[in-house]
Amino acid sequence: MKNSIAERVADFLQKHPPFLSLSMPDLIAISKECQVVYLEKNQVLFNVNDQPHSFFYIVKDGAVGLSISYDEKEILIDKCDEGDIIGLRPFFAKDNYLMDAMAREESLLYAIPIAVFKTYVFQNPEVSEFLLESFASNTRNPYDKENKGKLISENVVYNEQDAIIQYFKPISHTENPITANRKVTVKSIAEMMVKYKIGSVVIEENQLPIGIITDKDLRSKIATGMFAINDTADQIMSTPVITVPANRSVAEVQLLMMQHNIGHLCVTSDGTATSEIIGIISEHDVFTAQANNPGVLVKQTKRANTAVELQGIRENLTQLIQNALYENIPVGHICQIVGEINTAITKRAIELSILKMKEQPPVPFAWLNIGSQGRKEQLLLTDQDNALVFEDVAAERYDEVKKYFIELAENVTNVLNVVGYEFCPAEMMASNPLWCKSVTEWKEQYGTWIHSPGEKGILMCSIFFDYDFVYGDKTLVDAITEAIFKNIDNNQIFFAYLGGDAMKSPPPLGFFRQFLVEKDGEYKDSFDVKGRGLMPLIDAARLLCLNQKITGTNNTLVRFKELAALEPQNAAIYEACSEAFSVLQKFRTEEGFASNSSGRYLDLNKLSKLDKVKLKNAFQPIHEVQEILKTRFQLTYFT
Missing domain, CATH: 3.10.580.10 (CBS-domain)
Structure with a gap:
C-alpha cells in the first residue's frame, strides 16, 4: 500500500539539495521517518544555548528567521524560506545552538531525523560534500551563487576568510x-x-x-x-x-x-x-578545533558570566595563536583577530564588573587599553596596562565619582588577572588613582608630558600615547585626542625629545655584524628581541604618525602602512619596517610559547643559521627608519 504522505514529502525533497542527489526509494524511506512541524508566526523553533534537537529541518512553506541578540537588540542574520535547511549543527558540533530560530510568518517544516539521514550521508559522497561545504562556508546552499543564504550552522563567523577555511583546515593530533x-x-x-x-x-x-x-x-x-x-x-x-x-x-x-x-x-x-x-x-581535539574559531570565541565571550569562563576563552585563544603561527598565517592577521578578541574579553570584564557594583556608573566614562594592548600587539599573556577617563563633574561630586570608578577598575583588573593578564608591576592600571581621571585632568596630564618632556614624561609617552578605546563613551576619548594634537602642533622640543628616545636603541649588530647581547644579569648572553628589535620600530612608527597627525591608528604594522601611503618617497623603507616587525614579533611569540615566558629574550644558540639570518635582515630597516628620524627631527644633537 502506497504511503501518499511520504511520497509528497519525497517529491518536495528531490527538488532541493542535497536531497536531489538521492534516489526516489531513498527519499521515500527518509520521508517515512519525517515529522511535519507547524509554526505559528513568532513561534520559536529553538533558542540560543538550547540543546541540539535530534532532527534538522527543511522549510516547506513560510519563513523562519535566524537571529542573535547583541547589546540587548535582536539582529536578524538570515531568513530561510522554501527549500532552506535549518538546524544542521548537531551533525557537526557537540555544543548547543548559537542562534534563535523563530517563524517570521506561519510556516510548515519537515523535521528529518539526524540518525536516519546519517546513513545516506556516508553512502553518498555528493550529499556529504554538500553538507561539509555548507557548514564550512556557513551558507545553506554553497552551490547557489546568486542567492547564497547564510549560517546553515547557526554560527556567526568572524570574517569571510575564517568562514571558508575553518572546517577544511588540518586538525592537530x-x-x-x-x-x-x-x-x-x-x-x-x-x-x-x-x-x-x-x-x-x-x-x-x-x-x-x-x-x-x-x-x-x-x-x-x-x-x-x-x-x-x-x-x-x-x-x-x-x-x-x-x-x-x-x-x-x-x-x-x-x-x-x-x-x-x-x-x-x-x-x-x-x-x-x-x-x-x-x-x-x-x-x-575536534571540539577544541571548533572552539578555537575566532567567531565562536567572540560569541562565547559575550555570553560569559564569570571570570573563569573568560579564562577558558583566553586559553582557547592561546591555542588559536599557536595554530595560526604553525600554519604561517601572517602576524598582522593574527594581531587583528587576537586584538579584537582581547578587546571583547576586556569589554565583558567591564560589563560583569558593573553588574557586581550593583549601581550604574554615576557619569559617562571610557575604558582605554594602553601600551601593547592599545596597539593590539599583545599575542602573549603579558601584564595588563589600562586607564579610565570619566566625565567632568562638579567639585563637590568629584571624590564620590572617582571612588566609584576606582572600585570599578579594581573589579575589572581583578577579573583580567583571573583571565591571565597579570597586574602591571608598575601599576599602569585604571585601578591606580593616577590613571583614573576626569577628561580635564587627562588633558592636563598629556599637556604636562608634552610641554615638559623630561625622561619620565617620555617614558609615559611611550605607553600612554598608544591607547585604544574599549568601552563607554568614545566622545571623552576623542576630546583627549583633540587636545593632544593641539598641544603637539609645531612643538619641536617635544618631537626632539621623543625622537631622541626613539634613537636610544640603534640596530642591534656590532661592527662585524655580530648580535649585541646582554652582558650581565639573569639574561646574560641572550638577545633582547623586544628592547633591541621591536621597540625601535614601535617608537619610530608612533613618532612619525604623531608628526603626520594620523589618528585612530595604533598598531605598528598599520602605522607603517599608512605612512607608506602618505610618503611614497619613503614607502619602501616603511614597508621593510612592517615586514621586519612581523618577523621579530613572530620570533618573540614563538619564544614565549616555547619557554612559557614573555618571549623577550632569545637564546641565540638555539636558533638555526637560517633564523639568525632572518633576524639580522630584520635589523636593516631599523637603521633606515632611524636615518629618517635624524633628518626630519634634526636629532644629531640628541644622538
Whole structure:
C-alpha cells in the first residue's frame, strides 16, 4: 500500500539539495521517518544555548528567521524560506545552538531525523560534500551563487576568510600516543589512562595499530562485569582501528567519527593500519578545533558570566595563536583577530564588573587599553596596562565619582588577572588613582608630558600615547585626542625629545655584524628581541604618525602602512619596517610559547643559521627608519 504522505514529502525533497542527489526509494524511506512541524508566526523553533534537537529541518512553506541578540537588540542574520535547511549543527558540533530560530510568518517544516539521514550521508559522497561545504562556508546552499543564504550552522563567523577555511583546515593530533601490547592486562591499561590523563591507549604490534581501548570500553565492558580487570587487552580492544594520515581536515575527521560511531582515530604515517603509529585524534581535539574559531570565541565571550569562563576563552585563544603561527598565517592577521578578541574579553570584564557594583556608573566614562594592548600587539599573556577617563563633574561630586570608578577598575583588573593578564608591576592600571581621571585632568596630564618632556614624561609617552578605546563613551576619548594634537602642533622640543628616545636603541649588530647581547644579569648572553628589535620600530612608527597627525591608528604594522601611503618617497623603507616587525614579533611569540615566558629574550644558540639570518635582515630597516628620524627631527644633537 502506497504511503501518499511520504511520497509528497519525497517529491518536495528531490527538488532541493542535497536531497536531489538521492534516489526516489531513498527519499521515500527518509520521508517515512519525517515529522511535519507547524509554526505559528513568532513561534520559536529553538533558542540560543538550547540543546541540539535530534532532527534538522527543511522549510516547506513560510519563513523562519535566524537571529542573535547583541547589546540587548535582536539582529536578524538570515531568513530561510522554501527549500532552506535549518538546524544542521548537531551533525557537526557537540555544543548547543548559537542562534534563535523563530517563524517570521506561519510556516510548515519537515523535521528529518539526524540518525536516519546519517546513513545516506556516508553512502553518498555528493550529499556529504554538500553538507561539509555548507557548514564550512556557513551558507545553506554553497552551490547557489546568486542567492547564497547564510549560517546553515547557526554560527556567526568572524570574517569571510575564517568562514571558508575553518572546517577544511588540518586538525592537530596528539603525537607519541601511549601504546601497549595485546597481552597487557586491562588493569594496567586503566592505570596508564589515569597516569597520563588520557582517554585511549592504542594496542600495537611491531609499531602497527591492531586495536584501541578507550575509557568507553572500560565503562561498557569492565564496569558492567562483562570482562575481568585482569583480562588481557586483546580481549576487550576495539578492532580494527580506524586510521587516518596526518593533516586531515576537521570536517573529514568529524565525518569519519560519525560514520563509525567512535571517539578516537589513530594517525599513521600513510593513513593505513599497515604503517607506523604517529598520533591520535580524539573528539576533544575536534571540539577544541571548533572552539578555537575566532567567531565562536567572540560569541562565547559575550555570553560569559564569570571570570573563569573568560579564562577558558583566553586559553582557547592561546591555542588559536599557536595554530595560526604553525600554519604561517601572517602576524598582522593574527594581531587583528587576537586584538579584537582581547578587546571583547576586556569589554565583558567591564560589563560583569558593573553588574557586581550593583549601581550604574554615576557619569559617562571610557575604558582605554594602553601600551601593547592599545596597539593590539599583545599575542602573549603579558601584564595588563589600562586607564579610565570619566566625565567632568562638579567639585563637590568629584571624590564620590572617582571612588566609584576606582572600585570599578579594581573589579575589572581583578577579573583580567583571573583571565591571565597579570597586574602591571608598575601599576599602569585604571585601578591606580593616577590613571583614573576626569577628561580635564587627562588633558592636563598629556599637556604636562608634552610641554615638559623630561625622561619620565617620555617614558609615559611611550605607553600612554598608544591607547585604544574599549568601552563607554568614545566622545571623552576623542576630546583627549583633540587636545593632544593641539598641544603637539609645531612643538619641536617635544618631537626632539621623543625622537631622541626613539634613537636610544640603534640596530642591534656590532661592527662585524655580530648580535649585541646582554652582558650581565639573569639574561646574560641572550638577545633582547623586544628592547633591541621591536621597540625601535614601535617608537619610530608612533613618532612619525604623531608628526603626520594620523589618528585612530595604533598598531605598528598599520602605522607603517599608512605612512607608506602618505610618503611614497619613503614607502619602501616603511614597508621593510612592517615586514621586519612581523618577523621579530613572530620570533618573540614563538619564544614565549616555547619557554612559557614573555618571549623577550632569545637564546641565540638555539636558533638555526637560517633564523639568525632572518633576524639580522630584520635589523636593516631599523637603521633606515632611524636615518629618517635624524633628518626630519634634526636629532644629531640628541644622538
